[in-house]
Amino acid sequence: MAPTPETLQLRLDAALAERDQYRRECESFRNDLEHLHNELELRDSALAATTAHFLVADMRRQGWPIVYVNRAIAADHGYEPRELLGKSAVFLNPPELNAEALKELNQGMRQGNTVRTQVLSQRKDGSTFWAGITLSPIRDGEGHITHYLGIGTDITARLKEQERARELQARLTAEMQERERIAIELRVAQKLESVGRLAAGIAHEINTPIQYIGDSVLFLQSAFDELEKARAEADLEFLSSEIPKAFERTLEGVQRVAGIVRAMKEFAHPGQIEQSAADLNHAIETTLIVARNEYKYTAQVETHLGALPDVICNVGELNQVLLNLIVNAAHAIRESGKDASTGRIGITTERARDQVLIRVSDNGCGIPKENIDKIFDPFFTTKEVGRGTGQGLAIARSIVIDKHCGRIEVQSERGVGTSFILSLPIGGCGSIRAAA
Ligand SMILES: Nc1ncnc2c1ncn2[C@@H]1O[C@H](COP(=O)(O)OP(=O)(O)O)[C@@H](O)[C@H]1O
Numbered sequence: 001m002a003p004t005p006e007t008l009q010l011r012l013d014a015a016l017a018e019r020d021q022y023r024r025e026c027e028s029f030r031n032d033l034e035h036l037h038n039e040l041e042l043r044d045s046a047l048a049a050t051t052a053h054f055l056v057a058d059m060r061r062q063g064w065p066i067v068y069v070n071r072a073i074a075a076d077h078g079y080e081p082r083e084l085l086g087k088s089a090v091f092l093n094p095p096e097l098n099a100e101a102l103k104e105l106n107q108g109m110r111q112g113n114t115v116r117t118q119v120l121s122q123r124k125d126g127s128t129f130w131a132g133i134t135l136s137p138i139r140d141g142e143g144h145i146t147h148y149l150g151i152g153t154d155i156t157a158r159l160k161e162q163e164r165a166r167e168l169q170a171r172l173t174a175e176m177q178e179r180e181r182i183a184i185e186l187r188v189a190q191k192l193e194s195v196g197r198l199a200a201g202i203a204h205e206i207n208t209p210i211q212y213i214g215d216s217v218l219f220l221q222s223a224f225d226e227l228e229k230a231r232a233e234a235d236l237e238f239l240s241s242e243i244p245k246a247f248e249r250t251l252e253g254v255q256r257v258a259g260i261v262r263a264m265k266e267f268a269h270p271g272q273i274e275q276s277a278a279d280l281n282h283a284i285e286t287t288l289i290v291a292r293n294e295y296k297y298t299a300q301v302e303t304h305l306g307a308l309p310d311v312i313c314n315v316g317e318l319n320q321v322l323l324n325l326i327v328n329a330a331h332a333i334r335e336s337g338k339d340a341s342t343g344r345i346g347i348t349t350e351r352a353r354d355q356v357l358i359r360v361s362d363n364g365c366g367i368p369k370e371n372i373d374k375i376f377d378p379f380f381t382t383k384e385v386g387r388g389t390g391q392g393l394a395i396a397r398s399i400v401i402d403k404h405c406g407r408i409e410v411q412s413e414r415g416v417g418t419s420f421i422l423s424l425p426i427g428g429c430g431s432i433r434a435a436a
């Protein structure tokens with residue numbers, strides 16, 4: 001039976017409807033495709049515009065061939081993008097230049113990790129540069145790795161910069177060590193200078209007692225001769241009054257020489273590096289003995305030494321500080337035109353809780369206001385060459401503050417005088433740190 005016109009009409013309508021449906025779907029596919037295309041194009045231009053290197057390698061094929069490179073990676077290696085497609089993933093980083101890095105990369109990639117490293121990249125002309133690269137796996141819907149994405153940049157400049165920074169750092173360290181070495185040398189030089197200066201003074205100090213020891217011994221000798229020669233008519237009365245005096249003078253002279261030598265030994269404290277308990281009043285007396293020749297023509301020294309506990313310190317270094325302050329005081333008094341009849345150096349000590357205070361004052365020329373901030377600077381001096389090195393107070397400050405955790409203060413009035421006040425923690429630096 002032939003279909004009726006009605007059925008035919010119905011079939012035609014259905015076919016038309018189906019066609020319209022396909023058309024719409026087609027339209028929608030086309031739209032989707034265009035959309036996708038635009039999106040891809042956008043990504044492609046973005047990848048082409050960036051200076052970072054992009055490379056995609058196919059991990060499913062033998063030799064992991066390159067399936068995508070952006071313009072930057074090709075251009076930086078001197079290639080056209082299409083020249084690189086299909087080449088092995090290691091084409092740009094030859095294994096002979098990158099043995100270590102490739103081993104690391106291979107291992108990471110086989111385990112499916114993201115790996116970062118530095119590789120030596122080779123251009124078409126054979127020249128090389130350093131690249132920092134990150135390789136990340138790309139997985140399919142089931143989680144299998146299909147591709148690896150490599151992102152990299154030329155880090156030659158950065159490496160150079162780092163190298164430069166390292167060099168600068170090394171130079172800085174070397175310079176600091178050199179400065180430290182010079183500071184130590186200066187300190188040693190200053191100590192030698194003061195020992196030299198003191199040695200001359202001490203020779204002078206010893207000269208007087210030695211002279212009257214000699215005179216007395218000569219006298220005793222001739223007295224003995226006289227006794228021998230003319231026992232009867234000898235001036236026994238004169239001899240019996242003078243001989244004991246000569247013995248006394250000799251003994252006193254010997255004691256003075258012994259005292260000076262002992263003080264000199266104590267002052268120098270050779271080789272003492274560690275800090276230990278010391279009697280600072282005794283240190284002051286010792287320093288005054290060895291420095292006597294420095295001040296005795298300029299000033300009288302008045303000491304008021306209070307009761308002090310022993311202080312943890314390097315007493316050899318503190319002797320050096322005291323010597324510097326006393327010599328400075330004597331110089332200032334001479335500068336003001338005074339002499340031993342009017343010049344005064346006062347030294348007082350006292351305990352103030354956990355500190356010991358030492359004050360060294362003088363009635364010398366004083367320090368002008370504009371200099372007061374500079375006197376502790378290394379090389380600052382107002383004295384003529386040969387008399388001042390400008391190191392005394394710089395060293396004093398470093399010893400008191402850096403080595404003993406103490407303080408050093410100065411009060412001065414021009415034409416009236418100057419006082420330096422040292423405060424030292426009785427327990428040394430250790431006690432300060434323990435309290436902090
Ligand atoms: N007691 C003082 N009275 C006046 N001026 C002083 C006194 N102590 C230090 N000064 C000043 O501080 C300067 C620096 O002292 P110092 O560092 O010991 O170096 P130097 O004694 O070699 O000059 C001195 O040149 C002087 O001008």
Ligand SMILES: [Mg+2]
Nearest residue numbers: 324328392393
């Ligand atoms: Mg000085």
